[in-house]
């Protein structure tokens with residue numbers, strides 16, 4: 364019985380997660396799997412109830428689950444809290460607690476949606492990238508960090524970008540393993556021309572490839588160049604490997620290639636596993652039943668594949684989503700003239716209909 368902790372979080376996280384749970388119920392029946400769901404508060408909703416973005420109880424439950432399915436966190440209501448009490452800190456805490464060091468962010472341009480991209484169709488069509496982002500190290504967690512007063516009217520803010528051999532090796536292996544199942548090409552992103560830590564990054568990634576993955580092609584790009592090449596020749600990339608901060612930036616850029624953040628799933632895996640759509644809580648459209656549940660649905664598919672060993676069910680979700688898009692149904696974020704606009708729940712119902720065939 365797979366145990367799944369569900370953390371809908373804030374804003375549209377609640378609506379899109381509900382759609383995914385309905386779909387999981389259908390798939391459970393179809394495949395004779397009984398999911399054991401538990402729901403917890405996370406982010407702003409946890410701050411409102413407990414004063415902190417994630418409680419120890421929720422973290423413990425997360426560790427005891429086979430997978431955690433998240434919605435989204437944050438919103439203007441909690442924006443001005445001190446750093447440690449912000450919803451985002453809860454997200455970082457759960458990633459760290461689960462040792463979910465590998466963040467997988469696929470950016471796939473669906474043929475039916477190529478015109479939704481801000482880039483020309485012939486540039487983006489066929490793009491299929493997997494961003495592998497290191498998630499529990501680098502400048503997000505490095506110490507020392509802080510804001511110190513150094514004199515009257517003068518403060519100093521600082522963070523530390525640090526990676527150890529072991530941290531680089533393990534994330535590089537994830538990237539190379541994934542590349543082996545794809546087009547066998549890894550682009551490693553760094554800033555080795557300026558930062559020592561990134562020199563180490565390049566050296567270790569090169570070594571792991573030479574010793575363990577000689578069959579995989581490896582290219583190194585400085586992050587500024589990578590950002591440019593990604594919009595110039597997106598189709599040429601297969602797996603893009605990056606540290607925490609660079610991966611954060613590059614994965615948003617890759618997301619935009621596809622035309623909608625509302626389409627992109629992600630998996631954060633390590634000891635535990637956290638599944639989170641790439642989009643945020645979108646407070647401006649929350650509660651209006653207009654959010655796109657596809658990112659959450661595809662995130663659920665990743666969970667079925669990477670944590671619950673239900674590959675077949677995962678592919679069923681992906682295919683059902685594709686068919687609904689091909690039939691011309693769109694939520695507002697990917698709507699174009701000539702297509703049929705539907706809301707969040709309705710999009711979920713259409714996917715369910717495809718699954719029930």
Ligand code: IPM
Nearest residue numbers: 437451452454455611614641
């Ligand atoms: C992401 C987000 C988070 C991050 C924020 C919300 C902490 O931007 O998942 O990409 O920076 O990791």
Ligand code: MG
Nearest residue numbers: 611612614615
């Ligand atoms: Mg981000």
